[in-house]
Amino acid sequence: MADFDLTEGLRKMFLAGVGAVATGAEKTQEVVEELVKKGELTVEQGKTLNQELTRKAKEVIDNTSENAVRARMKAMTAEERAAFAAKVAQMAAEIDEASVKVDVEEAPEDADAAE
Structure with missing residues (x-):
């Protein structure tokens, strides 16, 4: 346990979170744009939906990061x-x-x- 590099571990968790949020935001943007093109959503509804989905994705990432830190600390x-x-x-x-x-x-x- 003494060889645990806190900085590297936190950096990896941060980058994983950023990557997940970015990927999620890109995919939701694609889905929203497709629904707008099909006329199933207005542009304004699409923007609102995309913002809400991005916010929820960030919440999930935050919770996941906290749970990972908590699990790591339990092992210490x-x-x-x-x-x-x-x-x-x-x-x-x-x-x-x-x-x-x-x-x-x-x-x-x-x-x-x-x-």
Whole structure:
């Protein structure tokens, strides 16, 4: 269990989720466009249906990702779970820090625009 690479595992889960959502969105778009061509749906109904199907697909992916993480954590010891949680907290802090740097860098431009 000590050889588990958290970053690689999360990256693979993320990419799988993105791929599934993208594929699902493409397929639903194709089906909706075909129904619009046949006159079984209006363009507006097609757009609404496609948005709803895409939203539901994202929910399924989110739930699947959470279940995968939960299953992986169940297989870990208490110490491994603590290390996992610490690593995730560290990653979140790094992401938060990166977003703050972007906001700070954008602030001078906003000040220039106000003048």
